[in-house]
Amino acid sequence: MDYQLSDEQKQIKEEVRRFAENEIAPVAQEYDVEEKFPHEVLETAAEMGLTGANIPMEYGGAGYNALETALIVEEMFAVDPGIALSITATTFGSDAIMEFGTEEQKERYLEPVAMGEAIMGAAISEPDTGSDVSSVSTTAEKDGDEWVLNGNKMWITNGSVGDFFVVMCKTDPDAEGRYNGFSQIVVESDRDGFKSEKITGKLGIRASDTAELIFDDLRVPEENLVGTRGMGFLQLMQFFDVTRTMVAAQGVGIAKGACDRALDYAKEREQFGKPIGDFQAIQHKLADIHTRTEAARQLTYKSAWSVDNSDDQLTTLASMAKEYASRVAVDAANECVQIHGGSGFVNDFDAERLYRDAKITQIYEGTTEIQKNIIARELLGKGF
Amino acid sequence: MKILVTVKEVAEAEDDFEIDGLDIDERYLEYDLNEWDDYAVEEAVTIAEDGDDVEVVSVTIGPERAEETVRMALAKGVDRAIRVWDDDLESADMLDVGTKADILAAVVEEEDPDLVFSGVQANDDGFGATGVALAEVVDMEWGAVVNDLDLDAEGGVAHVHRELEGGVEELTDIELPAVLTIQTGINEPRYASLRGIRQAQRKPLDVQGLGDLGLDASVLESAVSRTAMFEPESESDVTVFEGGAEEEAGQLADLLRDKGVVEG
Ligand SMILES: Cc1cc2nc3c(=O)[nH]c(=O)nc-3n(C[C@H](O)[C@H](O)[C@H](O)COP(=O)(O)OP(=O)(O)OC[C@H]3O[C@@H](n4cnc5c(N)ncnc54)[C@H](O)[C@@H]3O)c2cc1C
Numbered sequence: 001m002d003y004q005l006s007d008e009q010k011q012i013k014e015e016v017r018r019f020a021e022n023e024i025a026p027v028a029q030e031y032d033v034e035e036k037f038p039h040e041v042l043e044t045a046a047e048m049g050l051t052g053a054n055i056p057m058e059y060g061g062a063g064y065n066a067l068e069t070a071l072i073v074e075e076m077f078a079v080d081p082g083i084a085l086s087i088t089a090t091t092f093g094s095d096a097i098m099e100f101g102t103e104e105q106k107e108r109y110l111e112p113v114a115m116g117e118a119i120m121g122a123a124i125s126e127p128d129t130g131s132d133v134s135s136v137s138t139t140a141e142k143d144g145d146e147w148v149l150n151g152n153k154m155w156i157t158n159g160s161v162g163d164f165f166v167v168m169c170k171t172d173p174d175a176e177g178r179y180n181g182f183s184q185i186v187v188e189s190d191r192d193g194f195k196s197e198k199i200t201g202k203l204g205i206r207a208s209d210t211a212e213l214i215f216d217d218l219r220v221p222e223e224n225l226v227g228t229r230g231m232g233f234l235q236l237m238q239f240f241d242v243t244r245t246m247v248a249a250q251g252v253g254i255a256k257g258a259c260d261r262a263l264d265y266a267k268e269r270e271q272f273g274k275p276i277g278d279f280q281a282i283q284h285k286l287a288d289i290h291t292r293t294e295a296a297r298q299l300t301y302k303s304a305w306s307v308d309n310s311d312d313q314l315t316t317l318a319s320m321a322k323e324y325a326s327r328v329a330v331d332a333a334n335e336c337v338q339i340h341g342g343s344g345f346v347n348d349f350d351a352e353r354l355y356r357d358a359k360i361t362q363i364y365e366g367t368t369e370i371q372k373n374i375i376a377r378e379l380l381g382k383g384f
Numbered sequence: 385m386k387i388l389v390t391v392k393e394v395a396e397a398e399d400d401f402e403i404d405g406l407d408i409d410e411r412y413l414e415y416d417l418n419e420w421d422d423y424a425v426e427e428a429v430t431i432a433e434d435g436d437d438v439e440v441v442s443v444t445i446g447p448e449r450a451e452e453t454v455r456m457a458l459a460k461g462v463d464r465a466i467r468v469w470d471d472d473l474e475s476a477d478m479l480d481v482g483t484k485a486d487i488l489a490a491v492v493e494e495e496d497p498d499l500v501f502s503g504v505q506a507n508d509d510g511f512g513a514t515g516v517a518l519a520e521v522v523d524m525e526w527g528a529v530v531n532d533l534d535l536d537a538e539g540g541v542a543h544v545h546r547e548l549e550g551g552v553e554e555l556t557d558i559e560l561p562a563v564l565t566i567q568t569g570i571n572e573p574r575y576a577s578l579r580g581i582r583q584a585q586r587k588p589l590d591v592q593g594l595g596d597l598g599l600d601a602s603v604l605e606s607a608v609s610r611t612a613m614f615e616p617e618s619e620s621d622v623t624v625f626e627g628g629a630e631e632e633a634g635q636l637a638d639l640l641r642d643k644g645v646v647e648g
Pocket of ligand 1: 157
């Protein structure tokens with residue numbers, strides 16, 4: 001067992017943190033208030049290679065594995081989750097292409113994303129399809145050498161700024177079994193029949209773009225199919241463990257951001273003639289959130305390590321990490337506001353923004369309830 | 385063409401610190417690449433990217449801990465690095481400018497670069513002398529406080545702007561080989577890219593002792609020694625002006641005249 005990060009991992013953390021403090025922190029409030037996508041920050045991030053951290057070297061990325069990617073996610077989310085997600089989510093859906101894509105698809109889609117020249121997304125959820133992914137109703141019908149798509153996708157990250165999306169659709173409605181008959185198809189946003197509508201008024205991560213996608217007799221060539229026809233759902237399932245681990249890392253980052261800010265404020269703010277950090281009630285809050293953040297971090301690192309090293313324990317760990325880290329993020333952000341008192345209630349301080357941003361980690365990539373269902377299912381040995 | 389960049393890992397003290405003997409207590413120190421050296425590295429790497437066949441080598445004098453800093457330079461595009469250290473250096477009380485210049489001179493002799501970049505100064509001990517002292521030892525042309533560089537590699541000339549006092553700049557042509565001390569603001573240092581950090585782990589980082597450079601412990605002898613370290617008492621004095629804007633402005637003007645800030 002080795003509890004030390006390597007020198008290389010420490011360097012990654014340090015440089016990503018430096019980037020986030022210099023390039024993200026000064027503009028975080030502005031993008032949050034205006035609810036606008038941080039194209040300018042993304043450009044600098046791309047120069048540093050933050051848009052292609054996990055994309056293989058031969059396609060222009062850094063080829064980092066899950067643990068290093070988790071470290072990058074953690075450092076950026078500790079500074080500002082909205083802009084951090086805008087940067088890290090430019091590769092949403094790329095896992096499917098890396099694992100199941102053809103050589104031609106990898107070059108066409110992965111390279112521009114790694115270089116920061118294109119933004120992608122993963123479109124699974126629909127107005128009537130959330131936790132129950134197998135109820136996807138968007139269809140893709142084969143017509144000659146093209147796929148024709150019809151349907152709506154809801155809550156799609158990067159929906160109105162993305163260049164292409166890996167879309168989950170039903171290609172074989174007659175297939176037997178709940179999980180068969182789905183396929184993953186790449187849809188470019190400049191195709192006829194593509195429409196997106198930005199969703200505004202979000203509670204948190206307001207810099208990140210979220211939109212509804214509408215496909216109306218949208219045609220793509222047959223080579224846009226990723227992997228095997230009819231196996232889309234099973235292909236997708238393979239990556240939930242990875243993407244959930246990354247949301248766990250987001251939670252750890254937010255919790256860390258809340259812990260740091262709470263500690264700083266407790267040292268500075270004075271009442272009754274002394275820093276509020278001298279009061280035991282505040283000390284216990286600080287002790288509690290720091291302890292739980294460290295516990296969430298270790299669970300997340302173990303899950304990330306398992307992505308690369310130990311498949312059999314991964315599914316349970318990924319759901320445990322996602323559920324626990326997101327809960328700790330919400331709790332730590334809550335205590336951070338409490339420690340800030342009235343100052344925590346307005347956006348002069350980051351506490352307020354983190355408090356709003358934390359919540360999403362309990363919702364997307366499978367809600368808290370769904371994670372617990374998975375953990376229990378694995379414990380009780382039932383198949384999905 | 386070869387560019388040698390001297391880099392230093394500097395200690396930065398926290399706002400509140402304590403002094404322990406002749407130094408700031410280790411507990412309050414954090415280490416980082418010297419700010420000026422970051423600009424020197426960027427300048428060299430940019431020249432390498434824009435030119436054909438330019439090798440950038442960085443050299444530091446420092447303990448193993450300094451490798452983290454050197455690796456960052458490698459991650460930003462430096463091709464290989466040299467770290468000079470051994471037991472003699474470890475046990476030295478302090479390394480003065482002359483010592484450092486002699487050690488770096490031995491590296492210059494070994495590497496035979498066309499250009500040497502150093503930072504104008506280091507933000508810990510702030511001597512601001514190592515670069516120019518090195519030029520003197522190796523008998524190269526030199527330019528200090530360079531804030532703009534236009535290199536004519538073929539002609540063997542560096543057209544530089546040097547920052548003088550009072551916002552004045554001197555434009556000078558310096559023949560290569562030369563030592564230039566680089567001022568902050570000459571460029572915009574990049575972040576080490578993730579790919580760069582990854583690749584840097586496999587770039588050569590050579591550790592050399594004094595003996596490897598043809599030197600011995602006598603190079604450490606110094607006429608300079610640190611005798612004490614203290615934190616000056618900071619004094620503050622507050623004057624509160626009262627009255628309307630005009631009155632307050634008048635009071636401020638009187639005060640400035642009084643203190644000799646303005647004349648008349
Ligand atoms: C900002 C944002 C970004 C998003 N980005 C994307 C994206 O890029 N791509 C994408 O495809 N989707 C995305 N989503 C969608 C997200 O994944 C879904 O919102 C999420 O899976 C929950 O689905 P739902 O909203 O339909 O909620 P529902 O499934 O309707 O859930 C409502 C409530 O019921 C509970 N519930 C449901 N089923 C069960 C059960 N079996 N047992 C116990 N409780 C249950 C849930 O836990 C929840 O509390 C995003 C959402 C948001 C808000």
